[in-house]
Amino acid sequence: MKKLVELKWFPPIFFLILLFVVWIGSILIFKIPTYLLPSPLKIYNEIVQNLYLFTYNGFWTLVEAVAGYLLGGGFGFLLGSLLAYSKFFEKGLLPYVVGATTIPIVAFAPLVIIYVGFGIASKIVIAAIVSFFPLTLYTLKGMQSSDLNHRDLFYVLAASRFNVFIKLQFQSALPYIFTAMKQTSTIAVIAAIIAEYIQADRGFGYLILQSSYVMDIPRMWSAVLFSCVLAMSFYGLVVFFERRYVWWHSSLKELKI
Amino acid sequence: MAKIKSIIVKKLNKVFESKSGSFEALSDINIEICKGEFISIIGPSGCGKTTLMRCLSNLEDATSGSIEINGKTPDNARKDRDFGMVFQTSGLLNWRNSIENVLLPIELSGKNISNYKNKVNELLGLVNLKGFEKHYPQELSGGMQQRVSIARSLILEPQILFMDEPFGALDHITREKLNIELLNIWEKSKQTIIFITHNIREAIFLSDKILVMSSNPGKIKKILNVDFERPRSDEIKKLQKFKNLELEGETLLKSDEDEKIS
Numbered sequence: 001m002k003k004l005v006e007l008k009w010f011p012p013i014f015f016l017i018l019l020f021v022v023w024i025g026s027i028l029i030f031k032i033p034t035y036l037l038p039s040p041l042k043i044y045n046e047i048v049q050n051l052y053l054f055t056y057n058g059f060w061t062l063v064e065a066v067a068g069y070l071l072g073g074g075f076g077f078l079l080g081s082l083l084a085y086s087k088f089f090e091k092g093l094l095p096y097v098v099g100a101t102t103i104p105i106v107a108f109a110p111l112v113i114i115y116v117g118f119g120i121a122s123k124i125v126i127a128a129i130v131s132f133f134p135l136t137l138y139t140l141k142g143m144q145s146s147d148l149n150h151r152d153l154f155y156v157l158a159a160s161r162f163n164v165f166i167k168l169q170f171q172s173a174l175p176y177i178f179t180a181m182k183q184t185s186t187i188a189v190i191a192a193i194i195a196e197y198i199q200a201d202r203g204f205g206y207l208i209l210q211s212s213y214v215m216d217i218p219r220m221w222s223a224v225l226f227s228c229v230l231a232m233s234f235y236g237l238v239v240f241f242e243r244r245y246v247w248w249h250s251s252l253k254e255l256k257i
Numbered sequence: 258m259a260k261i262k263s264i265i266v267k268k269l270n271k272v273f274e275s276k277s278g279s280f281e282a283l284s285d286i287n288i289e290i291c292k293g294e295f296i297s298i299i300g301p302s303g304c305g306k307t308t309l310m311r312c313l314s315n316l317e318d319a320t321s322g323s324i325e326i327n328g329k330t331p332d333n334a335r336k337d338r339d340f341g342m343v344f345q346t347s348g349l350l351n352w353r354n355s356i357e358n359v360l361l362p363i364e365l366s367g368k369n370i371s372n373y374k375n376k377v378n379e380l381l382g383l384v385n386l387k388g389f390e391k392h393y394p395q396e397l398s399g400g401m402q403q404r405v406s407i408a409r410s411l412i413l414e415p416q417i418l419f420m421d422e423p424f425g426a427l428d429h430i431t432r433e434k435l436n437i438e439l440l441n442i443w444e445k446s447k448q449t450i451i452f453i454t455h456n457i458r459e460a461i462f463l464s465d466k467i468l469v470m471s472s473n474p475g476k477i478k479k480i481l482n483v484d485f486e487r488p489r490s491d492e493i494k495k496l497q498k499f500k501n502l503e504l505e506g507e508t509l510l511k512s513d514e515d516e517k518i519s
């Protein structure tokens with residue numbers, strides 16, 4: 001038994017099975033009808049039987065989320081770098097960046113759709129907005145967190161401002177940037193779905209909304225779970241790149257107590 | 258023959274201002290260091306050794322007095338890359354392997370790194386790190402990391418080398434090994450070295466002169482001349498003269514402690 005617990009894949013699988021047991025168990029014990037809460041098996045069948053429907057809508061949600069993620073994240077990184085590079089810009093713009101993070105995306109999204117239009121562009125913009133601010137703030141914070149000893153070293157070596165920026169500040173910011181990229185990878189997917197709720201002719205938001213009109217609860221559940229898998233895969237991909245580029249950072253080492 | 262002066266410090270004072278008041282870290286420091294000399298600075302914790310070195314290396318500005326490095330202000334000497342520095346902690350960049358860390362000063366000075374490939378290997382050999390060229394700092398012991406940082410400080414062949422307790426965190430045996438390595442390097446390069454330490458034996462073994470400092474405010478209490486022949490070996494530690502110097506140094510440091518207590 002002890003060996004099983006130590007296996008890498010065992011803990012998450014254990015809890016997944018536990019979830020299914022509780023799920024199916026409560027359906028059986030409380031006699032919940034399938035149209036209210038489908039069993040995992042029913043959801044599996046739903047997805048397999050309508051695979052095209054889920055992959056088609058999932059594809060569009062993913063396209064919107066990833067495009068928005070890259071666009072918003074890219075610009076967020078650039079703004080964060082600018083704020084780190086220049087005190088003038090930091091003092092002038094940071095209050096507004098912080099203020100802008102408080103805008104509720106649900107309230108703001110209808111405006112974006114009016115301005116940008118009914119196509120996927122407006123969904124991309126909405127996903128970009130939620131990715132933009134975390135990247136800005138984490139990039140700034142990361143660039144300001146370079147080690148004091150390293151700064152002394154670069155100063156004694158008479159490094160140019162540009163070299164300090166590229167060879168010290170950018171490298172020091174990478175762990176922070178990845179933290180923001182992990183966070184926004186999942187919220188970009190959520191933002192795309194929210195945008196589709198408001199107006200869309202494809203995507204998970206559209207699918208869930210359509211299914212809710214006809215009370216097709218198994219299909220709604222299937223869409224919810226499918227989008228979770230989608231967001232988690234996206235997250236996993238970012239973690240893969242994080243391990244590759246910031247393996248040297250202490251946050252990736254296990255804590256010994 | 259008049260020797261060329263590397264460093265001239267006159268009436269140097271350094272006061273730190275903070276919310277809790279002002280603190281006089283250095284008071285009336287006067288030093289002259291000749292080219293090619295090995296100078297140690299020794300003194301109790303908080304006596305201003307590091308502050309003095311940070312003033313020399315332009316990391317701090319003096320409150321009053323003057324510092325000349327190769328006849329220039331510390332700022333200009335730094336920009337001309339006249340000096341290198343080894344810090345208390347190795348300060349290696351975690352995302353670079355040994356070779357890349359040693360090459361950092363070359364990159365920052367705008368020189369072409371491909372001209373220095375042989376030099377890097379030579380330096381890593383000099384500090385006994387053959388076989389660890391591609392290792393990252395996390396994969397090296399503390400002593401090895403500090404040796405990489407010494408190689409890094411030597412790559413630009415600076416005329417002056419500041420070393421702020423470079424071996425402070427190392428065990429006794431590693432420390433003695435590195436002392437011998439450092440002397441070998443110095444005998445070849447003939448740089449001017451300013452070396453901070455807590456350890457009087459280390460100071461005597463390495464230096465031509467030892468500046469003994471006292472604290473509150475930081476002052477130079479006495480300059481000890483060490484005139485053992487070079488090259489030196491561990492054998493000199495057994496000489497009576499070495500033991501006398503050690504005793505003298507310890508007495509000077511102790512009397513400072515006593516003054517503080519009384």
